[in-house]
Amino acid sequence: MGVEQRAVPDRATRQRQAIMAAAADVFTRNGYVGATTDEIAALAAVSKQTVYKMYGDKQKLFAEVILEMTLGTVERLASTVTLLERSTDAQVALRAVAEDWLRGLLSADVLRLRRLVIAEADRFPAVGGAWFERGFDRAVVILGESLQEMAGRGLLRPLTDPRRAAYQFTGLVMYQPMNQAMFAGTESLPSARELKRIAHAAVEVFLAAYGPTTA
Amino acid sequence: MGVEQRAVPDRATRQRQAIMAAAADVFTRNGYVGATTDEIAALAAVSKQTVYKMYGDKQKLFAEVILEMTLGTVERLASTVTLLERSTDAQVALRAVAEDWLRGLLSADVLRLRRLVIAEADRFPAVGGAWFERGFDRAVVILGESLQEMAGRGLLRPLTDPRRAAYQFTGLVMYQPMNQAMFAGTESLPSARELKRIAHAAVEVFLAAYGPTTA
Numbered sequence: 001m002g003v004e005q006r007a008v009p010d011r012a013t014r015q016r017q018a019i020m021a022a023a024a025d026v027f028t029r030n031g032y033v034g035a036t037t038d039e040i041a042a043l044a045a046v047s048k049q050t051v052y053k054m055y056g057d058k059q060k061l062f063a064e065v066i067l068e069m070t071l072g073t074v075e076r077l078a079s080t081v082t083l084l085e086r087s088t089d090a091q092v093a094l095r096a097v098a099e100d101w102l103r104g105l106l107s108a109d110v111l112r113l114r115r116l117v118i119a120e121a122d123r124f125p126a127v128g129g130a131w132f133e134r135g136f137d138r139a140v141v142i143l144g145e146s147l148q149e150m151a152g153r154g155l156l157r158p159l160t161d162p163r164r165a166a167y168q169f170t171g172l173v174m175y176q177p178m179n180q181a182m183f184a185g186t187e188s189l190p191s192a193r194e195l196k197r198i199a200h201a202a203v204e205v206f207l208a209a210y211g212p213t214t215a
Numbered sequence: 216m217g218v219e220q221r222a223v224p225d226r227a228t229r230q231r232q233a234i235m236a237a238a239a240d241v242f243t244r245n246g247y248v249g250a251t252t253d254e255i256a257a258l259a260a261v262s263k264q265t266v267y268k269m270y271g272d273k274q275k276l277f278a279e280v281i282l283e284m285t286l287g288t289v290e291r292l293a294s295t296v297t298l299l300e301r302s303t304d305a306q307v308a309l310r311a312v313a314e315d316w317l318r319g320l321l322s323a324d325v326l327r328l329r330r331l332v333i334a335e336a337d338r339f340p341a342v343g344g345a346w347f348e349r350g351f352d353r354a355v356v357i358l359g360e361s362l363q364e365m366a367g368r369g370l371l372r373p374l375t376d377p378r379r380a381a382y383q384f385t386g387l388v389m390y391q392p393m394n395q396a397m398f399a400g401t402e403s404l405p406s407a408r409e410l411k412r413i414a415h416a417a418v419e420v421f422l423a424a425y426g427p428t429t430a
Contacts (some may be wrong), residue, residue: 033248117332188347
């Protein structure tokens with residue numbers, strides 16, 4: 001019976017998952033002020049009391065759901081970065097990472113989440129701070145570690161500051177399309193073909209600076 | 216008397232300026248939903264009727280004030296870019312532009328404005344679109360023209376896509392500190408010394424790809 005309980009999530013776990021999914025949906029759709037715990041409870045098919053018992057108030061629920069979505073995004077980005085550590089060709093591997101990060105970070109879910117966190121950064125600096133430190137910066141640090149590993153195998157020049165190199169790579173790849181998506185909306189995103197061109201051009205610049213010296 | 220009228224702004228112009236300044240303050244402080252035309256009129260020391268007569272409704276006033284602030288920011292950024300066209304040393308000139316753009320774009324006013332536009336991009340796609348096209352993208356296009364001009368004088372390699380090169384330059388410079396400021400708040404910005412390092416490192420990467428070939 002103990003085994004069965006582990007195999008099937010228990011009632012509390014199921015309720016938690018339902019509340020998280022409902023909160024993600026309601027907060028990204030209505031913003032913090034427009035969201036109500038009533039609507040979240042109804043969508044999760046639990047009582048409002050259950051939401052309060054599990055998460056305290058709306059503010060704590062907000063922080064929790066943003067953090068969970070942040071960690072999910074980092075996990076997804078980091079899994080692609082491992083491609084670099086199995087690579088033998090820096091250009092091929094970096095292009096794959098650039099294209100994957102573009103796809104991942106320009107998805108409708110991530111864009112809505114980013115907008116929400118930025119919109120509420122003044123009201124909830126701790127939420128924005130956690131998104132930056134445990135999400136954004138964390139993903140870049142992981143990328144930097146893989147770049148460092150590539151440098152160790154002679155695929156890149158030795159890096160004095162892997163985190164900076166990773167930020168530069170990400171900036172080359174993401175700056176234009178991410179800002180276009182943030183301001184002008186998802187419909188105005190560059191085409192898939194143009195995104196590929198952006199990714200390849202970014203890798204070209206990055207390798208001009210960090211590729212192995214051929215001398 | 217005609218001359219005097221041109222020298223001193225007339226009553227309508229003064230009122231317009233007062234309304235714009237008040238609206239910028241109230242919208243960036245309270246957000247779109249939290250702002251009222253009552254508060255804006257009071258701060259501008261005009262009647263609510265005057266606000267409506269000059270700008271229509273709150274929504275039109277919002278679009279107008281964002282556009283005015285956007286154009287002001289572009290003008291400020293573009294004025295620095297002219298440094299490039301008088302330059303004889305690409306590294307020196309690009310470092311100056313990078314440091315100036317960091318200062319300009321990380322100012323508290325611009326950050327508050329960016330947050331506001333991003334927060335309201337779903338509700339007012341036209342406002343976000345105008346910010347992107349007439350602000351963000353416009354400044355980058357102007358930078359690209361100056362890079363092209365430098366290439367024409369042999370200070371950079373010939374550029375096949377000056378706008379792309381300008382986005383890459385801006386991404387190398389701005390990506391880390393801008394995101395840090397957007398998410399984690401102004402207090403968490405890198406120090407002035409660190410910003411300078413970011414600027415110089417960005418120029419180094421940019422010139423590795425676009426600097427004149429020394430061969």
